[in-house]
Amino acid sequence: MLKSPLILWIFLAAASSIGSAEAAVRVEPSNLQGPRPLPEQTGKAAVRDYLQAWQSFSAAFEQNRSDLLDPAFVGTARDKLAQTIQQQAALGLRTHYQDLSHDLQIVFYSPDGLSIELIDKVEYDLQLLDHDRVKTTQHINARYVIVLTPAEVRWRARVFQAVSE
Amino acid sequence: MKPGFVLLASGMAIAAMQSACAQAGNLSLPKSVGAGDGFSIQSAGSGKATLYIIGLGQVMKRDVELGQTVYFPAGSLYNAGHYLAVLAGDAATESGSFDVLPATKPSNMTFLARPSRLPVSLHDGITGAVYVFDAYHNLITAPTQVSFELTTPSGTVQKRIVATRDGTAWTAMDSTAQQGMDKFEARIGEVFSARVVAQVPGDPCALKMNASQSGQEVQLVTDPVRDCNGNAVPDGTVVTFTEAYNGAQTNVDVPLKRGIAEVRMASHNGAIISAASGVVLGNQIRWEK
Numbered sequence: 001m002l003k004s005p006l007i008l009w010i011f012l013a014a015a016s017s018i019g020s021a022e023a024a025v026r027v028e029p030s031n032l033q034g035p036r037p038l039p040e041q042t043g044k045a046a047v048r049d050y051l052q053a054w055q056s057f058s059a060a061f062e063q064n065r066s067d068l069l070d071p072a073f074v075g076t077a078r079d080k081l082a083q084t085i086q087q088q089a090a091l092g093l094r095t096h097y098q099d100l101s102h103d104l105q106i107v108f109y110s111p112d113g114l115s116i117e118l119i120d121k122v123e124y125d126l127q128l129l130d131h132d133r134v135k136t137t138q139h140i141n142a143r144y145v146i147v148l149t150p151a152e153v154r155w156r157a158r159v160f161q162a163v164s165e
Numbered sequence: 166m167k168p169g170f171v172l173l174a175s176g177m178a179i180a181a182m183q184s185a186c187a188q189a190g191n192l193s194l195p196k197s198v199g200a201g202d203g204f205s206i207q208s209a210g211s212g213k214a215t216l217y218i219i220g221l222g223q224v225m226k227r228d229v230e231l232g233q234t235v236y237f238p239a240g241s242l243y244n245a246g247h248y249l250a251v252l253a254g255d256a257a258t259e260s261g262s263f264d265v266l267p268a269t270k271p272s273n274m275t276f277l278a279r280p281s282r283l284p285v286s287l288h289d290g291i292t293g294a295v296y297v298f299d300a301y302h303n304l305i306t307a308p309t310q311v312s313f314e315l316t317t318p319s320g321t322v323q324k325r326i327v328a329t330r331d332g333t334a335w336t337a338m339d340s341t342a343q344q345g346m347d348k349f350e351a352r353i354g355e356v357f358s359a360r361v362v363a364q365v366p367g368d369p370c371a372l373k374m375n376a377s378q379s380g381q382e383v384q385l386v387t388d389p390v391r392d393c394n395g396n397a398v399p400d401g402t403v404v405t406f407t408e409a410y411n412g413a414q415t416n417v418d419v420p421l422k423r424g425i426a427e428v429r430m431a432s433h434n435g436a437i438i439s440a441a442s443g444v445v446l447g448n449q450i451r452w453e454k
Contacts, residue, residue, distance in 0.1 A: 034335050035292065057221070076302045080222050080244055091226045095219060108333050111292035112279040117333060128219055128251060130226075135217065135253050136260055142247040145306060145331055147296065159296070159332075162221070162247035163306045164197060164264045 025051060028105040038109045038116070046116045046148050047104060049155040057081055057160075058097045064089040074149065077160040096127040100139075116155065120144040194250050197264040200301050201243040206250070207234040214254035222246040222265070245303035267303035274298065274311075276351045276358035284367040285394055287340045291315060291362055294335035295351045304332040312352045313338070315362070318345035340364050342394040366396035372404065372447030374440045382429040383452055387440060389424040397424050402442060408452075410436035 027047055030038060053072035060068035066082035073081060088094060100123040108117035122144055127137040147159035198204045206216065210231040218225040222244025229235050231254065242248070245267045251260045278293040293313055297305045311334040315323040321341060327334040341347075344366050350359040370393035377384045385406055390398045404426035408415045410433040419426040430438070434454050440447035 033330055033333075034294070035289065035337055061221075080302075084220070084222060084224055084244075087224045091224065093217070093219075093224060093226065095224075097221075107331055108294075108335075110277055110294040110333075111335060111337065112277050112294070114277060115294070115296075117331060119331065126219065126249060128217060128249070130215070130217075130253075136251050136258050138249055138251075138260055138262075140247065140249070140262065145304060147304070147332075159304050160221070161245050161304055162264070163245070164266055 023051070023054070023099040024101040026101070026103045028103065030106045032106065032109055034109050034111055036109050036111050036113060038106060042109075042116075043106055046106065046118065046155045050104075050118060050120070050146055050148060050157065051102065052154075053157050053160070054097070054099045054102075058099070060085060061088065061095045061097060064094060071154070072156055073158075073160065074151065074156040075158040077157045081160070092131045094129045094132070096125075096129070098125045098127075100124055114149060115158070116148045118144075118146040118148065120146060194261040194263045197266050198242060199266055200245050200268045200299060200303050201240055203237060203239040203241070205234050205236045208232060208252065210254075212254060214252050217251040217253070218242065218248055219251065220244070220246045220248035220265070223248075243301040243303075245299075245301070267305045267307075268299035268301065269305070269307065270299065271297050271305055271309060271353045271356050272300035273302075274351060274353065274356060274358055276360065278349050278351075278360040278362065281361070282363040282365060283340050285340050285344055285364050285392065285396060286342050286367060289337035290340045291338045291347075291349060292335065293338075293349060293351055293360075294333060295329075295353075295358075296333050297329055297353060305329070306332045309334075309353055314348075314350045314352070316348045316350070317341050317343055317364075318347070319343055342396075344396040366398050367392040367394070369398050369402065369442045369445045372440050372442055372445050374406075374438075374447055374450070376438060376450050376452060378432065378454065379429055381432060383432040383436075383438070384427070384429050385438065385440070386427040387425050387447070390421055390426070390442065398442075400424065404440055404442045404447075406430065406438065406440050408433070408436050408438045 056072035064085050066085045069078050069081050103121040105119050123141050128135045142162045143165050145161055145163050146157055148155040149158045208231045212231050214229050214231055216227045216229045242265055245265050249262050275296040283290045297309050309329045311327050313325045313336040315338045323338045325336045327336055344364050347362040349362050369390045373388045374385050400421045402421045403418050406417045406428050408430050417428050419428045436452045439449045
């Protein structure tokens with residue numbers, strides 16, 4: 001179980017057009033509600049898959065390709081992101097999301113083992129391009145709530161939503 | 166021309182819907198907007214500019230006249246999240262951010278209940294978890310009271326009120342002593358979701374058989390097999406009859422039919438005959454013709 005006061009730092013390498021390509025990741029000790037203990041391996045897999053989801057949607061938003069969401073998103077989260085990509089494409093916009101740091105905590109593991117909820121205090125850069133011309137690049141701090149559900153070989157995000165701090 | 170941007174409340178109705186404005190340089194924005202609520206942005210200065218609203222949930226682009234109010238009617242921005250507003254003019258670009266908050270009224274929920282079938286009298290054997298959403302499928306993260314109810318066929322009700330945390334709430338309940346179909350319901354105001362949970366009898370509690378001569382064989386019949394709460398153990402549950410005689414042992418597995426198990430075995434004077442089901446051992450008979 002992820003109960004030890006272990007703080008993990010993971011560095012991810014990813015290609016980026018903005019600058020720094022490494023996101024620092026800190027995983028806080030779990031503060032679980034729910035009766036089901038979270039096996040350490042399950043927690044690590046959920047965090048790994050969630051971080052990969054950032055790479056997926058970042059590429060999808062940069063290329064306006066909703067199919068790139070498929071490995072990491074499902075259900076409402078996938079539908080909403082895909083709809084936004086559609087809106088971007090129609091307006092001639094692209095966005096590049098570059099995550100810089102994640103401060104993660106697993107807060108809920110459902111009794112049936114079919115969902116995991118994470119909170120992520122994330123720092124990222126957002127670059128807006130209108131017909132390939134950079135309009136702005138902004139540094140953003142936000143708090144995300146994520147609900148992951150298991151698919152065949154990985155966890156996929158079913159809820160992916162920034163919430164007010 | 167130098168754009169200067171000031172966001173002002175634009176009309177009483179819309180102003181009431183958006184919370185306090187935040188100032189970012191010449192650009193001021195509502196700090197937050199309710200999902201689906203109308204809001205407005207007003208710029209100062211003169212000339213043309215482009216206003217972008219950028220988020221993971223939605224993007225918008227509007228050509229605006231500086232110095233005029235830009236209205237976003239109800240239903241324009243409905244996906245909760247963190248949004249960036251960018252106003253790009255000929256000479257300068259201003260930006261700021263704001264949040265779109267989930268509506269406070271729950272509209273639907275995801276109810277995860279398990280198991281769908283379990284034995285009677287199991288402590289915390291039934292669990293349920295809910296995720297609460299608004300009409301736009303935004304997870305409502307503000308604490309919300311959820312009522313969980315488990316109702317047995319006899320009308321007995323177990324009830325728990327649980328407040329959501331980060332959009333979710335869960336509970337665990339005991340299965341009752343009576344077999345049957347229970348209704349397990351999660352409710353938030355008028356929004357509810359129900360599941361059926363089948364409570365089945367537990368393992369046999371005691372096993373008693375009787376023996377009688379039947380031709381050249383011995384007829385073995387159990388009493389109706391019940392669990393420790395008196396519920397009839399379901400047909401198909403296997404009872405094993407064992408006959409030991411003269412150093413040899415014969416076993417016969419017999420499924421329950423109409424609540425009892427019966428079999429004929431070879432009749433030997435002095436044979437020791439026993440019956441068992443699962444971990445429950447029944448009575449033992451020394452057979453004398």
